[in-house]
Amino acid sequence: MYRGKLWTMRQYAGFGTAQETNKRYKYLLSQGQTGLSMAFDLPTQIGYDSDDKMALGEVGRVGVAITSLADMERVFDGIPLDKVSTSMTINATASILLALYLAVADKQGVPWSKVSGTVQNDILKEYIARGTYIFPPQPSLRLIADIVEFCAKEVPGWNTISVGGYHMREAGCTAAQEIAFTLADGIAYVQTCIERGLDVDSFAPRIAFFFNCHSNFLEEVAKFRAARRLWAHIMRDRFGAKNERSMMLRFHTQTAGSTLTAQQPDNNVVRTTIEALAAVLGGTQSLHTNAKDEALALPTEESALLALRTQQIIAHESGVTAEPDPLGGSYYVESLTNQLEQHAREYLNKIDNTGGMLKAIESGYVYKEIYHAAYEHQKAVERKEKIIVGVNEYVSNTPVKVQMQKTDSKLEPRRRRELAALRKKRNQAKVSKCLATLEKAAKGTENLMPIIVDCVRNYVTVGEICKVLRGTFGEYRASHSI
Protein backbone atom coordinates (compact mmCIF):
# COMPACT_ATOMS: atom_id res chain seq x y z
CA MET A 1 0.00 0.00 0.00
CA TYR A 2 1.34 3.42 -1.07
CA ARG A 3 4.80 2.22 -1.97
CA GLY A 4 3.44 0.98 -5.25
CA LYS A 5 0.15 2.82 -5.47
CA LEU A 6 -1.26 5.96 -3.88
CA TRP A 7 -4.76 6.11 -2.43
CA THR A 8 -7.57 7.29 -4.70
CA MET A 9 -8.21 11.00 -4.27
CA ARG A 10 -11.93 11.15 -4.38
CA GLN A 11 -13.64 14.44 -3.57
CA TYR A 12 -17.36 14.20 -2.88
CA ALA A 13 -19.11 16.64 -5.17
CA GLY A 14 -22.36 17.32 -6.90
CA PHE A 15 -24.91 20.07 -6.66
CA GLY A 16 -27.69 21.76 -8.56
CA THR A 17 -28.34 20.44 -12.01
CA ALA A 18 -26.77 17.64 -13.99
CA GLN A 19 -25.08 20.21 -16.24
CA GLU A 20 -23.39 22.04 -13.34
CA THR A 21 -22.26 18.77 -11.80
CA ASN A 22 -20.86 17.60 -15.14
CA LYS A 23 -18.82 20.79 -15.33
CA ARG A 24 -17.46 20.36 -11.78
CA TYR A 25 -16.52 16.72 -12.47
CA LYS A 26 -14.65 17.61 -15.63
CA TYR A 27 -12.83 20.33 -13.71
CA LEU A 28 -11.86 17.97 -10.86
CA LEU A 29 -10.65 15.32 -13.31
CA SER A 30 -8.58 17.93 -15.13
CA GLN A 31 -6.95 18.86 -11.81
CA GLY A 32 -5.69 15.36 -11.18
CA GLN A 33 -8.50 13.85 -9.16
CA THR A 34 -8.57 10.13 -9.80
CA GLY A 35 -12.13 9.07 -9.05
CA LEU A 36 -15.57 10.63 -8.91
CA SER A 37 -17.77 10.73 -5.85
CA MET A 38 -21.35 11.61 -6.50
CA ALA A 39 -23.48 13.57 -4.06
CA PHE A 40 -27.24 13.45 -4.62
CA ASP A 41 -29.86 15.85 -3.34
CA LEU A 42 -32.24 14.66 -0.64
CA PRO A 43 -35.26 14.09 -2.94
CA THR A 44 -33.15 11.72 -5.09
CA GLN A 45 -31.91 9.94 -1.95
CA ILE A 46 -35.40 9.56 -0.52
CA GLY A 47 -37.12 8.65 -3.78
CA TYR A 48 -38.97 11.82 -4.78
CA ASP A 49 -38.78 13.39 -8.23
CA SER A 50 -37.67 17.04 -8.42
CA ASP A 51 -41.26 18.07 -9.18
CA ASP A 52 -42.76 16.24 -6.19
CA LYS A 53 -44.39 18.35 -3.48
CA MET A 54 -42.17 16.65 -0.87
CA ALA A 55 -39.06 17.97 -2.65
CA LEU A 56 -39.90 21.59 -1.83
CA GLY A 57 -36.78 23.63 -1.13
CA GLU A 58 -34.43 20.64 -1.32
CA VAL A 59 -33.88 20.20 -5.07
CA GLY A 60 -30.18 20.37 -5.97
CA ARG A 61 -29.17 21.51 -2.47
CA VAL A 62 -26.91 18.88 -0.95
CA GLY A 63 -26.15 17.19 -4.23
CA VAL A 64 -27.27 16.79 -7.79
CA ALA A 65 -30.92 16.19 -8.63
CA ILE A 66 -31.44 12.97 -10.59
CA THR A 67 -34.96 12.10 -11.63
CA SER A 68 -34.56 10.18 -14.88
CA LEU A 69 -31.98 8.75 -17.26
CA ALA A 70 -31.91 12.11 -19.06
CA ASP A 71 -30.26 13.67 -15.93
CA MET A 72 -27.75 10.86 -15.56
CA GLU A 73 -26.77 11.11 -19.24
CA ARG A 74 -26.07 14.82 -18.77
CA VAL A 75 -23.94 14.26 -15.64
CA PHE A 76 -21.62 11.88 -17.51
CA ASP A 77 -21.67 13.64 -20.85
CA GLY A 78 -18.11 13.43 -22.22
CA ILE A 79 -16.89 11.31 -19.28
CA PRO A 80 -16.28 7.74 -20.56
CA LEU A 81 -17.43 5.29 -17.88
CA ASP A 82 -14.65 2.82 -18.65
CA LYS A 83 -12.07 5.50 -17.76
CA VAL A 84 -13.31 6.63 -14.32
CA SER A 85 -14.56 4.91 -11.22
CA THR A 86 -17.56 6.47 -9.58
CA SER A 87 -18.62 6.24 -5.97
CA MET A 88 -22.26 7.07 -5.34
CA THR A 89 -23.48 8.09 -1.91
CA ILE A 90 -26.84 6.49 -2.26
CA ASN A 91 -28.70 4.07 -0.05
CA ALA A 92 -32.47 3.64 -0.16
CA THR A 93 -32.50 4.27 -3.91
CA ALA A 94 -29.13 2.59 -4.61
CA SER A 95 -30.59 -0.02 -6.96
CA ILE A 96 -32.17 2.71 -9.11
CA LEU A 97 -29.06 4.88 -9.30
CA LEU A 98 -26.90 1.86 -10.12
CA ALA A 99 -29.39 0.94 -12.86
CA LEU A 100 -29.16 4.49 -14.22
CA TYR A 101 -25.37 4.30 -14.27
CA LEU A 102 -25.48 1.01 -16.15
CA ALA A 103 -27.99 2.45 -18.61
CA VAL A 104 -25.57 5.34 -19.30
CA ALA A 105 -22.78 2.79 -19.86
CA ASP A 106 -25.01 1.08 -22.44
CA LYS A 107 -25.61 4.37 -24.21
CA GLN A 108 -21.86 5.06 -24.28
CA GLY A 109 -21.23 1.57 -25.61
CA VAL A 110 -19.20 0.60 -22.53
CA PRO A 111 -19.72 -3.05 -21.48
CA TRP A 112 -20.75 -3.56 -17.83
CA SER A 113 -17.64 -5.64 -17.28
CA LYS A 114 -15.60 -2.46 -17.81
CA VAL A 115 -17.41 -0.16 -15.37
CA SER A 116 -16.21 0.25 -11.83
CA GLY A 117 -17.41 2.10 -8.81
CA THR A 118 -19.31 1.87 -5.57
CA VAL A 119 -22.81 2.34 -4.29
CA GLN A 120 -22.97 3.11 -0.59
CA ASN A 121 -26.02 0.81 -0.32
CA ASP A 122 -25.71 0.78 3.48
CA ILE A 123 -29.24 1.27 4.70
CA LEU A 124 -28.81 0.18 8.32
CA LYS A 125 -26.83 3.25 9.34
CA GLU A 126 -29.57 5.42 7.83
CA TYR A 127 -31.96 4.21 10.53
CA ILE A 128 -29.37 5.24 13.11
CA ALA A 129 -28.00 8.48 11.67
CA ARG A 130 -28.59 10.63 8.61
CA GLY A 131 -32.11 9.29 8.02
CA THR A 132 -32.45 8.77 4.27
CA TYR A 133 -34.41 5.52 4.64
CA ILE A 134 -37.63 4.87 2.76
CA PHE A 135 -38.76 1.30 3.40
CA PRO A 136 -38.73 -0.82 6.57
CA PRO A 137 -35.49 -2.75 7.28
CA GLN A 138 -36.57 -6.15 5.87
CA PRO A 139 -37.45 -5.11 2.29
CA SER A 140 -34.45 -2.75 2.39
CA LEU A 141 -32.15 -5.69 3.10
CA ARG A 142 -33.74 -7.55 0.20
CA LEU A 143 -32.87 -4.67 -2.15
CA ILE A 144 -29.29 -4.77 -0.86
CA ALA A 145 -28.98 -8.50 -1.44
CA ASP A 146 -30.48 -8.03 -4.93
CA ILE A 147 -27.67 -5.62 -5.79
CA VAL A 148 -24.97 -7.88 -4.35
CA GLU A 149 -26.27 -10.94 -6.19
CA PHE A 150 -26.80 -9.06 -9.47
CA CYS A 151 -23.35 -7.45 -9.48
CA ALA A 152 -21.55 -10.68 -8.62
CA LYS A 153 -22.86 -11.97 -11.97
CA GLU A 154 -23.20 -8.89 -14.17
CA VAL A 155 -20.92 -6.11 -12.91
CA PRO A 156 -17.87 -7.77 -11.37
CA GLY A 157 -15.95 -4.50 -10.91
CA TRP A 158 -18.60 -2.92 -8.75
CA ASN A 159 -18.26 -2.45 -5.00
CA THR A 160 -21.73 -3.35 -3.87
CA ILE A 161 -21.80 -2.09 -0.29
CA SER A 162 -19.78 0.59 1.40
CA VAL A 163 -20.46 -0.01 5.06
CA GLY A 164 -20.23 3.37 6.69
CA GLY A 165 -19.29 4.59 10.10
CA TYR A 166 -18.89 8.14 8.87
CA HIS A 167 -22.40 9.34 9.56
CA MET A 168 -22.63 7.74 12.98
CA ARG A 169 -19.38 9.46 13.95
CA GLU A 170 -20.71 12.75 12.63
CA ALA A 171 -23.82 12.15 14.71
CA GLY A 172 -21.57 12.01 17.74
CA CYS A 173 -20.38 8.48 18.51
CA THR A 174 -16.91 7.65 19.81
CA ALA A 175 -14.06 5.98 17.88
CA ALA A 176 -14.74 2.58 19.48
CA GLN A 177 -18.46 2.87 18.75
CA GLU A 178 -17.67 3.81 15.16
CA ILE A 179 -15.73 0.57 14.70
CA ALA A 180 -18.32 -1.56 16.48
CA PHE A 181 -21.48 -0.19 14.88
CA THR A 182 -19.94 -0.20 11.41
CA LEU A 183 -18.74 -3.78 11.67
CA ALA A 184 -22.07 -4.81 13.22
CA ASP A 185 -23.82 -3.43 10.12
CA GLY A 186 -21.28 -5.29 7.97
CA ILE A 187 -22.04 -8.52 9.82
CA ALA A 188 -25.76 -8.04 9.19
CA TYR A 189 -25.17 -7.63 5.43
CA VAL A 190 -22.89 -10.64 5.15
CA GLN A 191 -25.46 -12.67 7.08
CA THR A 192 -28.27 -11.51 4.75
CA CYS A 193 -26.31 -12.48 1.63
CA ILE A 194 -25.38 -15.88 3.06
CA GLU A 195 -29.06 -16.47 3.85
CA ARG A 196 -29.78 -15.62 0.20
CA GLY A 197 -27.65 -18.63 -0.66
CA LEU A 198 -24.51 -16.81 -1.81
CA ASP A 199 -21.08 -18.19 -1.02
CA VAL A 200 -19.26 -15.80 1.29
CA ASP A 201 -16.14 -15.60 -0.87
CA SER A 202 -18.22 -14.80 -3.94
CA PHE A 203 -19.35 -11.42 -2.65
CA ALA A 204 -17.31 -10.44 0.43
CA PRO A 205 -14.32 -9.12 -1.56
CA ARG A 206 -16.63 -6.45 -3.04
CA ILE A 207 -17.72 -5.10 0.34
CA ALA A 208 -15.89 -1.89 1.23
CA PHE A 209 -16.00 0.40 4.25
CA PHE A 210 -16.27 4.09 4.82
CA PHE A 211 -14.85 5.70 7.93
CA ASN A 212 -14.62 9.13 9.44
CA CYS A 213 -11.31 10.62 10.42
CA HIS A 214 -11.57 12.79 13.47
CA SER A 215 -9.10 15.15 15.04
CA ASN A 216 -7.61 12.89 17.72
CA PHE A 217 -4.64 11.92 15.57
CA LEU A 218 -3.17 8.84 17.22
CA GLU A 219 -6.53 7.43 18.26
CA GLU A 220 -7.70 7.64 14.66
CA VAL A 221 -4.62 5.88 13.27
CA ALA A 222 -5.23 3.15 15.86
CA LYS A 223 -8.92 3.01 14.95
CA PHE A 224 -8.21 2.01 11.35
CA ARG A 225 -5.70 -0.59 12.46
CA ALA A 226 -8.13 -2.06 15.02
CA ALA A 227 -11.03 -2.16 12.55
CA ARG A 228 -8.90 -3.95 9.97
CA ARG A 229 -7.79 -6.63 12.41
CA LEU A 230 -11.26 -7.15 13.84
CA TRP A 231 -12.94 -7.52 10.43
CA ALA A 232 -10.37 -10.06 9.23
CA HIS A 233 -11.09 -12.18 12.31
CA ILE A 234 -14.85 -11.85 11.92
CA MET A 235 -14.72 -12.94 8.28
CA ARG A 236 -12.43 -15.86 8.93
CA ASP A 237 -13.78 -17.13 12.25
CA ARG A 238 -17.44 -16.26 12.12
CA PHE A 239 -18.23 -16.63 8.42
CA GLY A 240 -15.57 -19.13 7.40
CA ALA A 241 -14.15 -17.03 4.57
CA LYS A 242 -11.25 -18.70 2.79
CA ASN A 243 -10.31 -16.00 0.30
CA GLU A 244 -7.91 -13.48 1.80
CA ARG A 245 -9.64 -10.71 -0.09
CA SER A 246 -12.84 -11.44 1.84
CA MET A 247 -10.98 -10.69 5.06
CA MET A 248 -9.43 -7.45 3.88
CA LEU A 249 -11.09 -4.32 5.16
CA ARG A 250 -10.71 -1.86 2.30
CA PHE A 251 -11.91 1.59 3.20
CA HIS A 252 -12.60 5.10 2.06
CA THR A 253 -12.11 7.90 4.55
CA GLN A 254 -13.55 11.36 4.82
CA THR A 255 -12.19 13.93 7.22
CA ALA A 256 -14.66 14.92 9.93
CA GLY A 257 -17.18 17.55 8.88
CA SER A 258 -18.26 17.91 12.49
CA THR A 259 -14.81 19.14 13.53
CA LEU A 260 -15.02 22.08 11.12
CA THR A 261 -15.93 25.38 12.69
CA ALA A 262 -17.87 28.30 11.28
CA GLN A 263 -15.62 30.55 13.35
CA GLN A 264 -12.20 31.36 11.84
CA PRO A 265 -12.77 29.02 8.87
CA ASP A 266 -9.14 29.15 7.72
CA ASN A 267 -8.31 27.00 10.77
CA ASN A 268 -10.26 24.22 9.11
CA VAL A 269 -7.49 23.74 6.55
CA VAL A 270 -5.16 22.80 9.41
CA ARG A 271 -7.72 20.47 11.01
CA THR A 272 -8.35 18.74 7.70
CA THR A 273 -4.63 18.28 7.08
CA ILE A 274 -4.12 16.58 10.44
CA GLU A 275 -7.12 14.33 9.89
CA ALA A 276 -6.08 13.44 6.34
CA LEU A 277 -2.62 12.53 7.54
CA ALA A 278 -4.10 10.22 10.18
CA ALA A 279 -6.19 8.51 7.50
CA VAL A 280 -3.12 7.99 5.33
CA LEU A 281 -1.03 6.65 8.23
CA GLY A 282 -4.00 4.40 9.02
CA GLY A 283 -3.80 2.99 5.50
CA THR A 284 -6.88 4.35 3.74
CA GLN A 285 -7.51 3.21 0.16
CA SER A 286 -9.37 6.34 -0.80
CA LEU A 287 -9.78 9.78 0.74
CA HIS A 288 -11.99 12.84 0.73
CA THR A 289 -10.68 15.98 2.37
CA ASN A 290 -13.26 18.55 3.43
CA ALA A 291 -13.13 22.14 2.28
CA LYS A 292 -12.65 24.89 4.85
CA ASP A 293 -16.04 26.52 4.26
CA GLU A 294 -18.21 23.45 4.75
CA ALA A 295 -19.44 24.50 8.19
CA LEU A 296 -21.02 27.44 6.41
CA ALA A 297 -22.25 26.17 3.05
CA LEU A 298 -21.31 24.04 0.05
CA PRO A 299 -17.65 24.56 -0.89
CA THR A 300 -16.64 27.01 -3.59
CA GLU A 301 -14.50 25.81 -6.48
CA GLU A 302 -11.50 27.51 -4.89
CA SER A 303 -11.89 25.88 -1.48
CA ALA A 304 -12.63 22.48 -3.05
CA LEU A 305 -9.36 22.76 -4.95
CA LEU A 306 -7.41 23.63 -1.79
CA ALA A 307 -8.84 20.51 -0.18
CA LEU A 308 -7.60 18.36 -3.06
CA ARG A 309 -4.19 20.07 -2.96
CA THR A 310 -3.94 19.12 0.73
CA GLN A 311 -4.04 15.45 -0.26
CA GLN A 312 -1.58 15.94 -3.07
CA ILE A 313 0.92 17.59 -0.70
CA ILE A 314 0.62 14.71 1.76
CA ALA A 315 1.05 12.23 -1.08
CA HIS A 316 3.98 13.78 -2.89
CA GLU A 317 5.84 15.97 -0.40
CA SER A 318 5.47 14.56 3.12
CA GLY A 319 7.30 11.30 2.58
CA VAL A 320 4.76 9.31 4.65
CA THR A 321 4.08 6.98 1.73
CA ALA A 322 7.51 5.39 2.01
CA GLU A 323 6.30 2.46 4.11
CA PRO A 324 2.93 0.81 4.81
CA ASP A 325 1.67 1.08 8.41
CA PRO A 326 4.60 3.29 9.45
CA LEU A 327 3.34 3.69 13.04
CA GLY A 328 3.11 -0.07 13.59
CA GLY A 329 5.34 -1.02 16.47
CA SER A 330 4.99 2.25 18.29
CA TYR A 331 4.25 1.37 21.91
CA TYR A 332 1.47 3.90 22.23
CA VAL A 333 -0.23 3.24 18.88
CA GLU A 334 -0.14 -0.55 19.42
CA SER A 335 -1.65 -0.19 22.87
CA LEU A 336 -4.36 2.18 21.62
CA THR A 337 -5.12 -0.29 18.80
CA ASN A 338 -5.56 -3.11 21.31
CA GLN A 339 -7.74 -0.99 23.56
CA LEU A 340 -10.02 0.12 20.73
CA GLU A 341 -10.33 -3.42 19.40
CA GLN A 342 -11.24 -4.68 22.86
CA HIS A 343 -13.74 -1.91 23.41
CA ALA A 344 -15.35 -2.52 20.00
CA ARG A 345 -15.54 -6.27 20.70
CA GLU A 346 -17.46 -5.56 23.89
CA TYR A 347 -20.03 -3.57 21.93
CA LEU A 348 -20.26 -6.32 19.30
CA ASN A 349 -20.86 -8.92 21.98
CA LYS A 350 -23.56 -6.78 23.53
CA ILE A 351 -25.25 -6.42 20.13
CA ASP A 352 -25.02 -10.18 19.47
CA ASN A 353 -26.47 -10.92 22.90
CA THR A 354 -29.49 -8.72 22.24
CA GLY A 355 -30.23 -10.55 18.98
CA GLY A 356 -28.13 -8.78 16.36
CA MET A 357 -27.83 -5.35 14.81
CA LEU A 358 -31.33 -5.18 13.33
CA LYS A 359 -32.82 -5.65 16.81
CA ALA A 360 -30.33 -3.21 18.34
CA ILE A 361 -31.37 -0.60 15.79
CA GLU A 362 -35.10 -1.23 16.08
CA SER A 363 -34.99 -1.00 19.87
CA GLY A 364 -33.31 2.41 19.62
CA TYR A 365 -30.23 1.17 21.51
CA VAL A 366 -27.66 2.29 18.93
CA TYR A 367 -29.39 5.63 18.38
CA LYS A 368 -29.39 6.39 22.10
CA GLU A 369 -25.76 5.41 22.55
CA ILE A 370 -24.77 7.84 19.81
CA TYR A 371 -26.83 10.79 20.99
CA HIS A 372 -25.72 10.41 24.55
CA ALA A 373 -22.12 10.50 23.36
CA ALA A 374 -22.93 13.62 21.30
CA TYR A 375 -24.48 15.30 24.32
CA GLU A 376 -21.53 14.43 26.55
CA HIS A 377 -19.22 15.98 23.94
CA GLN A 378 -21.28 19.18 23.85
CA LYS A 379 -21.23 19.45 27.64
CA ALA A 380 -17.48 18.93 27.71
CA VAL A 381 -17.04 21.73 25.18
CA GLU A 382 -19.29 24.07 27.17
CA ARG A 383 -17.38 23.31 30.37
CA LYS A 384 -14.15 23.88 28.41
CA GLU A 385 -12.89 20.41 29.22
CA LYS A 386 -12.44 20.15 25.47
CA ILE A 387 -10.96 23.14 23.72
CA ILE A 388 -12.09 23.97 20.20
CA VAL A 389 -9.84 26.71 18.88
CA GLY A 390 -11.82 29.75 17.84
CA VAL A 391 -15.05 28.44 19.42
CA ASN A 392 -14.59 28.21 23.18
CA GLU A 393 -11.02 29.52 23.39
CA TYR A 394 -8.87 31.88 21.32
CA VAL A 395 -12.07 33.49 20.11
CA SER A 396 -11.77 36.45 17.80
CA ASN A 397 -14.55 38.87 17.05
CA THR A 398 -13.54 39.60 13.49
CA PRO A 399 -16.57 38.89 11.33
CA VAL A 400 -16.20 35.88 9.06
CA LYS A 401 -15.74 36.72 5.42
CA VAL A 402 -16.20 33.79 3.12
CA GLN A 403 -17.14 33.56 -0.45
CA MET A 404 -20.23 31.45 -0.70
CA GLN A 405 -21.24 29.01 -3.36
CA LYS A 406 -24.60 30.28 -4.58
CA THR A 407 -27.50 27.98 -5.25
CA ASP A 408 -29.98 28.85 -7.91
CA SER A 409 -33.47 29.87 -6.70
CA LYS A 410 -35.00 29.32 -10.13
CA LEU A 411 -33.87 25.69 -10.19
CA GLU A 412 -37.11 24.13 -8.89
CA PRO A 413 -39.49 25.81 -11.39
CA ARG A 414 -37.05 24.98 -14.20
CA ARG A 415 -36.88 21.33 -13.13
CA ARG A 416 -40.70 21.18 -13.05
CA ARG A 417 -40.87 22.40 -16.65
CA GLU A 418 -38.16 19.98 -17.80
CA LEU A 419 -39.86 17.04 -16.18
CA ALA A 420 -43.27 17.94 -17.56
CA ALA A 421 -41.69 17.86 -21.03
CA LEU A 422 -39.99 14.52 -20.34
CA ARG A 423 -43.22 12.93 -19.13
CA LYS A 424 -44.96 14.08 -22.32
CA LYS A 425 -42.21 12.90 -24.64
CA ARG A 426 -41.55 9.36 -23.40
CA ASN A 427 -43.51 6.27 -24.39
CA GLN A 428 -46.22 6.16 -21.74
CA ALA A 429 -47.42 2.66 -22.62
CA LYS A 430 -43.91 1.30 -22.01
CA VAL A 431 -43.66 3.22 -18.73
CA SER A 432 -46.91 1.75 -17.44
CA LYS A 433 -45.88 -1.73 -18.50
CA CYS A 434 -42.51 -1.42 -16.73
CA LEU A 435 -44.15 -0.25 -13.53
CA ALA A 436 -46.69 -3.06 -13.60
CA THR A 437 -43.89 -5.62 -14.05
CA LEU A 438 -42.00 -4.02 -11.16
CA GLU A 439 -44.99 -4.16 -8.85
CA LYS A 440 -45.59 -7.83 -9.58
CA ALA A 441 -41.92 -8.68 -9.02
CA ALA A 442 -41.70 -6.66 -5.81
CA LYS A 443 -44.55 -8.72 -4.37
CA GLY A 444 -42.63 -11.90 -5.17
CA THR A 445 -39.03 -12.79 -4.44
CA GLU A 446 -37.18 -12.46 -7.74
CA ASN A 447 -34.18 -10.14 -8.10
CA LEU A 448 -35.45 -6.63 -8.85
CA MET A 449 -32.26 -5.27 -10.43
CA PRO A 450 -32.87 -6.34 -14.07
CA ILE A 451 -36.42 -5.02 -13.85
CA ILE A 452 -35.26 -1.67 -12.48
CA VAL A 453 -32.66 -1.40 -15.27
CA ASP A 454 -35.48 -1.94 -17.75
CA CYS A 455 -37.58 0.76 -16.03
CA VAL A 456 -34.89 3.43 -16.15
CA ARG A 457 -34.02 2.68 -19.79
CA ASN A 458 -37.58 3.64 -20.61
CA TYR A 459 -37.25 6.89 -18.67
CA VAL A 460 -39.33 5.75 -15.72
CA THR A 461 -38.36 8.16 -12.93
CA VAL A 462 -36.80 7.53 -9.51
CA GLY A 463 -40.00 8.77 -7.85
CA GLU A 464 -42.26 6.55 -9.94
CA ILE A 465 -40.24 3.45 -9.13
CA CYS A 466 -40.21 4.33 -5.43
CA LYS A 467 -43.93 5.01 -5.42
CA VAL A 468 -44.57 1.44 -6.58
CA LEU A 469 -42.10 0.05 -4.03
CA ARG A 470 -43.55 2.21 -1.25
CA GLY A 471 -46.96 0.76 -2.10
CA THR A 472 -45.63 -2.79 -1.84
CA PHE A 473 -43.05 -2.53 0.96
CA GLY A 474 -44.57 0.23 3.07
CA GLU A 475 -42.67 3.15 4.58
CA TYR A 476 -40.53 3.27 7.70
CA ARG A 477 -41.32 5.86 10.29
CA ALA A 478 -38.89 6.26 13.17
CA SER A 479 -40.35 6.71 16.62
CA HIS A 480 -37.57 8.26 18.62
CA SER A 481 -38.00 10.05 21.87
CA ILE A 482 -35.33 11.89 23.77
Add this chain to the structure above:
Amino acid sequence: MKHPIKVLIAKAGLDGHERGALVVAMGLRDAGMEVVYTGIRNTPEQVVAAAVQEDVDVIGLSSLSGGHMAQFTRVMELLKKEKVKGVLVFAGGIIPDNDVKKLKKLGIKKVFGPGSSIAGIAEFLKKHVKSK
Protein backbone atom coordinates in the same frame (compact mmCIF):
# COMPACT_ATOMS: atom_id res chain seq x y z
CA MET B 1 -46.32 27.65 40.57
CA LYS B 2 -45.09 28.75 37.18
CA HIS B 3 -45.04 26.09 34.46
CA PRO B 4 -41.73 25.30 32.88
CA ILE B 5 -41.18 26.70 29.37
CA LYS B 6 -42.47 24.19 26.84
CA VAL B 7 -40.41 23.81 23.66
CA LEU B 8 -41.02 21.96 20.40
CA ILE B 9 -37.77 21.09 18.63
CA ALA B 10 -38.69 20.39 15.03
CA LYS B 11 -37.06 19.08 11.87
CA ALA B 12 -38.97 20.23 8.79
CA GLY B 13 -38.27 18.94 5.30
CA LEU B 14 -36.20 15.96 4.21
CA ASP B 15 -33.04 16.83 6.17
CA GLY B 16 -31.94 14.04 8.50
CA HIS B 17 -29.10 15.75 10.36
CA GLU B 18 -30.45 15.62 13.88
CA ARG B 19 -27.40 15.81 16.12
CA GLY B 20 -27.88 19.53 16.71
CA ALA B 21 -31.61 19.22 17.25
CA LEU B 22 -31.19 16.35 19.70
CA VAL B 23 -28.35 17.92 21.64
CA VAL B 24 -30.31 21.17 22.00
CA ALA B 25 -33.41 19.20 23.01
CA MET B 26 -31.51 17.31 25.71
CA GLY B 27 -29.76 20.45 26.87
CA LEU B 28 -32.94 22.51 27.21
CA ARG B 29 -34.58 19.66 29.10
CA ASP B 30 -31.66 19.59 31.52
CA ALA B 31 -32.03 23.37 31.83
CA GLY B 32 -35.49 22.73 33.29
CA MET B 33 -37.69 23.11 30.22
CA GLU B 34 -40.28 20.68 28.92
CA VAL B 35 -39.16 19.53 25.48
CA VAL B 36 -40.97 17.71 22.69
CA TYR B 37 -38.94 16.51 19.69
CA THR B 38 -40.67 15.82 16.36
CA GLY B 39 -38.05 13.48 14.91
CA ILE B 40 -36.90 13.96 11.33
CA ARG B 41 -38.82 14.50 8.10
CA ASN B 42 -41.90 16.50 8.93
CA THR B 43 -43.88 18.73 6.60
CA PRO B 44 -44.38 22.33 7.80
CA GLU B 45 -48.04 21.38 8.30
CA GLN B 46 -47.02 18.60 10.70
CA VAL B 47 -44.71 20.92 12.64
CA VAL B 48 -47.43 23.53 13.15
CA ALA B 49 -50.01 20.88 14.06
CA ALA B 50 -47.61 19.49 16.70
CA ALA B 51 -47.00 22.98 18.11
CA VAL B 52 -50.74 23.61 18.42
CA GLN B 53 -51.49 20.20 19.88
CA GLU B 54 -48.70 20.42 22.45
CA ASP B 55 -49.52 24.05 23.24
CA VAL B 56 -45.86 25.04 23.29
CA ASP B 57 -44.28 28.39 24.19
CA VAL B 58 -41.37 27.96 21.79
CA ILE B 59 -40.65 26.31 18.45
CA GLY B 60 -37.03 25.57 17.54
CA LEU B 61 -36.56 24.79 13.83
CA SER B 62 -33.48 22.94 12.62
CA SER B 63 -32.10 22.56 9.11
CA LEU B 64 -28.65 21.75 7.75
CA SER B 65 -29.48 20.88 4.16
CA GLY B 66 -30.08 24.31 2.70
CA GLY B 67 -33.84 23.83 2.55
CA HIS B 68 -34.46 26.30 5.40
CA MET B 69 -35.87 29.20 3.40
CA ALA B 70 -38.63 27.15 1.78
CA GLN B 71 -39.43 25.11 4.88
CA PHE B 72 -39.21 27.81 7.57
CA THR B 73 -41.11 30.34 5.46
CA ARG B 74 -43.94 27.85 5.13
CA VAL B 75 -43.97 27.20 8.90
CA MET B 76 -44.22 30.94 9.60
CA GLU B 77 -47.04 31.33 7.05
CA LEU B 78 -48.96 28.46 8.60
CA LEU B 79 -48.54 29.84 12.13
CA LYS B 80 -50.08 33.07 10.90
CA LYS B 81 -52.85 31.28 9.07
CA GLU B 82 -53.68 29.16 12.11
CA LYS B 83 -53.63 32.32 14.24
CA VAL B 84 -51.04 30.87 16.61
CA LYS B 85 -49.97 33.75 18.84
CA GLY B 86 -47.36 34.27 21.52
CA VAL B 87 -45.10 31.44 20.37
CA LEU B 88 -41.43 32.33 20.04
CA VAL B 89 -39.75 30.75 17.03
CA PHE B 90 -35.99 30.32 16.81
CA ALA B 91 -33.85 28.39 14.37
CA GLY B 92 -30.55 26.56 14.17
CA GLY B 93 -28.35 25.00 11.53
CA ILE B 94 -26.14 25.97 8.65
CA ILE B 95 -27.85 29.17 7.57
CA PRO B 96 -26.02 31.90 5.64
CA ASP B 97 -26.08 35.49 6.97
CA ASN B 98 -28.24 36.79 4.13
CA ASP B 99 -30.88 34.22 4.90
CA VAL B 100 -30.70 35.02 8.63
CA LYS B 101 -31.82 38.56 7.82
CA LYS B 102 -34.71 37.27 5.74
CA LEU B 103 -35.77 34.79 8.41
CA LYS B 104 -35.79 37.51 11.06
CA LYS B 105 -38.13 39.56 8.89
CA LEU B 106 -40.47 36.58 8.81
CA GLY B 107 -40.61 36.68 12.60
CA ILE B 108 -37.96 34.13 13.55
CA LYS B 109 -36.51 35.69 16.68
CA LYS B 110 -32.99 34.36 16.48
CA VAL B 111 -30.86 31.97 14.44
CA PHE B 112 -28.17 29.97 16.25
CA GLY B 113 -25.34 28.87 13.96
CA PRO B 114 -22.61 26.25 14.39
CA GLY B 115 -20.64 26.63 17.62
CA SER B 116 -23.59 28.02 19.63
CA SER B 117 -23.78 26.90 23.22
CA ILE B 118 -26.80 25.33 24.85
CA ALA B 119 -26.28 27.60 27.82
CA GLY B 120 -26.60 30.56 25.47
CA ILE B 121 -29.79 29.21 23.89
CA ALA B 122 -31.34 28.44 27.27
CA GLU B 123 -30.50 31.91 28.55
CA PHE B 124 -32.00 33.49 25.45
CA LEU B 125 -35.25 31.55 25.84
CA LYS B 126 -35.54 32.30 29.56
CA LYS B 127 -35.12 35.99 28.83
CA HIS B 128 -37.63 36.20 26.00
CA VAL B 129 -40.34 33.69 26.80
CA LYS B 130 -43.15 34.18 29.19
CA SER B 131 -44.44 30.70 29.94
CA LYS B 132 -48.18 30.24 29.90
